[in-house]
Amino acid sequence: MIIRKVEYIISAVKPEQYPPGVSMELAVAGRSNVGKSSLINKFLNRKNMARVGQTPGKTQAINFFHINDEWYLVDLPGYGYAKVSLEVKARWGRMMQTYFQKRGNLLGVIQLVDIRHKPTEDDKTMVKMLRDRGIPMLLVATKADKLSRSRQIVQLKIIAETLGVEDWKQIIPFSAVDGTGNRELHEEVDQLLQN
Numbered sequence: 449m450i451i452r453k454v455e456y457i458i459s460a461v462k463p464e465q466y467p468p469g470v471s472m473e474l475a476v477a478g479r480s481n482v483g484k485s486s487l488i489n490k491f492l493n494r495k496n497m498a499r500v501g502q503t504p505g506k507t508q509a510i511n512f513f514h515i516n517d518e519w520y521l522v523d524l525p526g527y528g529y530a531k532v533s534l535e536v537k538a539r540w541g542r543m544m545q546t547y548f549q550k551r552g553n554l555l556g557v558i559q560l561v562d563i564r565h566k567p568t569e570d571d572k573t574m575v576k577m578l579r580d581r582g583i584p585m586l587l588v589a590t591k592a593d594k595l596s597r598s599r600q601i602v603q604l605k606i607i608a609e610t611l612g613v614e615d616w617k618q619i620i621p622f623s624a625v626d627g628t629g630n631r632e633l634h635e636e637v638d639q640l641l642q643n
């Protein structure tokens with residue numbers, strides 16, 4: 449897909465603020481600092497569409513972008529930042545439940561994990577939530593440039609096993625720095641949008 453137009457719509461904290469759920473939609477999820485903003489910018493070929501390096505855990509809103517006047521890309525708030533209060537964590541949980549309940553137009557979630565680390569309990573909870581709801585998931589391992597190809601494979605196998613993914617080759621290694629995986633991600637997104 450050629451990204452012709454990217455329009456920031458809204459940073460929503462409640463469902464009344466969501467744009468009408470009439471277009472196809474894909475959401476991006478991951479823990480704070482996983483590289484979500486960097487991936488979105490790289491994917492969209494825009495420098496500052498999503499803000500990189502924000503205070504982790506600060507963004508507690510759901511950001512909607514309209515792409516090519518055709519579909520929504522949704523930046524979900526990052527999770528798993530140790531320093532946030534229980535109240536903030538609970539609010540995050542409610543926000544996610546509401547989002548997944550309300551968006552019948554959601555075609556899938558691009559779930560991010562850091563290629564260097566074993567997925568956290570929060571990552572596992574997120575993946576389980578998607579599976580329980582029958583939401584198709586595209587798993588992406590970020591910051592691939594930080595590891596050699598052989599280390600990447602070791603880590604992809606650990607990630608696959610931890611998250612119950614049958615084949616580690618289904619996970620896309622991605623780098624916002626050198627562009628690794630961007631083409632594959634585009635192809636997978638095209639597939640999801642065509643179904």
Ligand code: GDP
Binds near residue numbers: 481
């Ligand atoms: P977010 O909190 O998930 O939106 O993460 P950001 O996109 O803000 O990135 C968090 C930090 O990781 C920033 O310092 C980024 O520069 C860095 N980062 C993000 N993606 C990559 C990547 O692909 N490679 C490297 N080396 N660093 C990255």
